[in-house]
Amino acid sequence: MPIGVIIDAASVALGGILGALAGHKLPENLKVQLNIVLGLCSVGMGISAVGLMKNMPAVIFAIVLGSGIGLAVGLGGWINRGAEAMQRPVARLLHSQNSSMSQEEFTATLVTVIVLFCASGTGIYGSLDAGMTGDSTILISKSILDLFTAAVFACNLGYVVSLVALPRLVIFLALFFGAKGILPMITPDMIADFKACGGFLMVATGLRMTKIKAFPIADMIPAMVLAMPFSWLWSSCIVPLLG
Helix, strand or coil, X not given: CCHHHHHHHHHHHHHXXXXXXXXXXXXXXXXXXXXXXXXXXXXXXXXXXXXXXXXXXXXXXXXXXXXXXXXXXXXXXXXXHHHHHHHHHHHHHHCXXXXXXXXXXXXXXXXXXXXXXXXXXXXXXXXXXXXXXXXXXHHHHHHXXXXXXXXXXXXXXXXXXXXXXXXXXXXXXXXXXXXXXXXXXXXXXXXXHHXXXXXXXXXXXXXHHCCCCCCCCHHHCHHHHHHHHHHHHHHHHHHHHHC
């Protein structure tokens, strides 16, 4: 039973609702500053994950090639359009968009939220671990942070943040039920390199949230798919040749 996956997705939905309900009551400066603090937390979590890296060349190659693929196929544009499609009906029904944000800024922030919640290395690993071992500790612990993160984002974005729980639930359930077939083929080094790749994306997300640099985060997502295969190729095929 994917209890951890359900609790984690529910925390995003609940946080989005609570943030949207309370957002108009909070001072604008408080919401801005909290968003910066969350960006800093994302950078810190990303740096911690990057420190787990075992095969640096494989991870770097995955990020560069994966980002190149994402940019070449216009993945960021597709996700942007998907974010806009998610936002429109909610804005019409609930009028939850913050008028102080431009449409461009709103969409960019929503894309950041989607990547942060749906492409999290910790969340993906937690889903795999729960599916294989039945231990949902990682996901349940992460749900606490996600509850507050979703609430802060929803103060500006409104109820649309809650909808991000749906693709998150689908992705993590697929990983949970597919874990028994995947994890036996995964080595600890591959998992570490995967989490390190996710860490780079989290650092980029944090820098984007703090408006230091607008990295193409959505276009970088394919790197997560390449991280494990490249880690295996490097350690199993290239390192023996070099040795």
